Amino acid sequence: MVAHTPPVALTIAGSDSGGGAGIQADLRTFSFHRVHGTSALTCVTAQNTQGVTRVDALEPAAVVAQIEAVVNDIGIQSLKTGMLLNQPIIEAVADALTQVANTRCVIDPVMVSRTGAQLIDDGAIETLRQRLIPLATVLTPNRYEAEILSGQSIHTLDDMETAAQAIHGLGAQAVVVKGGGFEGPLRGIDLWYDGTNVTKLVTTCVETNDTHGTGCTLSAAIAANLALGQSPLDATRRAKDYVTHALHHSLRIGQGQGPVGHFYPILE
Numbered sequence: 209m210v211a212h213t214p215p216v217a218l219t220i221a222g223s224d225s226g227g228g229a230g231i232q233a234d235l236r237t238f239s240f241h242r243v244h245g246t247s248a249l250t251c252v253t254a255q256n257t258q259g260v261t262r263v264d265a266l267e268p269a270a271v272v273a274q275i276e277a278v279v280n281d282i283g284i285q286s287l288k289t290g291m292l293l294n295q296p297i298i299e300a301v302a303d304a305l306t307q308v309a310n311t312r313c314v315i316d317p318v319m320v321s322r323t324g325a326q327l328i329d330d331g332a333i334e335t336l337r338q339r340l341i342p343l344a345t346v347l348t349p350n351r352y353e354a355e356i357l358s359g360q361s362i363h364t365l366d367d368m369e370t371a372a373q374a375i376h377g378l379g380a381q382a383v384v385v386k387g388g389g390f391e392g393p394l395r396g397i398d399l400w401y402d403g404t405n406v407t408k409l410v411t412t413c414v415e416t417n418d419t420h421g422t423g424c425t426l427s428a429a430i431a432a433n434l435a436l437g438q439s440p441l442d443a444t445r446r447a448k449d450y451v452t453h454a455l456h457h458s459l460r461i462g463q464g465q466g467p468v469g470h471f472y473p474i475l476e
């Protein structure tokens with residue numbers, strides 16, 4: 209038997225019972241990258257391809273206990289945050305993360321699902337902005353989240369750039385404004401800004417309605433690539449490539465928006 213010590217990544221996120229987004233998408237993405245996936249669950253959603261019907265939050269202390277259990281024994285090379293739901297959980301996570309030195313953090317500021325369900329309480333966005341965003345190695349807002357965080361509407365590539373620069377001012381080391389929420393040519397184009405360089409990350413738009421979980425998958429793949437030792441920009445480029453492949457192999461399941469195909473090589 210050969211001992212194997214893989215890189216380890218942690219996802220701090222919610223559960224999606226439909227298996228398309230949240231913790232389920234993150235752990236599949238980590239596995240695809242041959243990174244050992246660990247998790248701290250923040251809440252349980254009753255969810256399918258059509259929407260979210262119920263959300264049950266965990267106690268902040270339960271979230272912190274999961275993070276500490278993983279960090280104190282196994283150790284992590286990177287982490288990502290997803291659906292954090294409310295202010296007490298965000299504060300507890302931010303406190304816990306300040307104890308985890310030398311870990312690269314991908315912060316996905318999840319606010320609303322593709323199906324329109326609100327995934328964060330009113331009032332918690334300010335806490336996210338003040339406590340968590342300054343801890344981000346890479347921050348991954350979608351169009352809607354970038355509009356809220358920058359205070360400007362986004363219609364063009366130039367708007368994406370000025371929004372990324374404004375959000376960078378909140379303290380994240382790098383910001384990727386994601387283009388999945390656009391119609392037309394901008395759909396699928398992401399804009400990277402790290403305080404020095406503006407980089408356009410381009411793939412051809414995949415014509416599918418089955419896009420559930422793209423954002424979770426992108427941030428988890430960035431975290432996996434960071435755990436593997438990639439630079440933040442290379443990790444993001446590779447993650448985007450992975451999401452594009454997964455979109456090309458998305459799953460036509462359920463009556464609404466199906467999930468991306470995380471294990472596309474074994475679907476071929």
Ligand SMILES: Nc1ncnc2c1ncn2[C@@H]1O[C@H](COP(=O)(O)OP(=O)(O)OP(=O)(O)O)[C@@H](O)[C@H]1O
Nearest residue numbers: 322350386387388389396397413414421422423424
């Ligand atoms: N139809 C598409 N074709 C190509 N790339 C896409 C498409 N839709 C989304 N993407 C890419 O998927 C990634 C996630 O972006 P998106 O804007 O969908 O995030 P999100 O809204 O947070 O996702 P989620 O649906 O999980 O909330 C980005 O890299 C984006 O460019």
Ligand SMILES: Cc1ncc(COP(=O)(O)O)c(N)n1
Nearest residue numbers: 222229230291321322420421
């Ligand atoms: C638990 C959880 N986390 C994140 C999302 C966002 O993903 P999407 O916008 O694809 O619904 C979600 N729907 N559920």
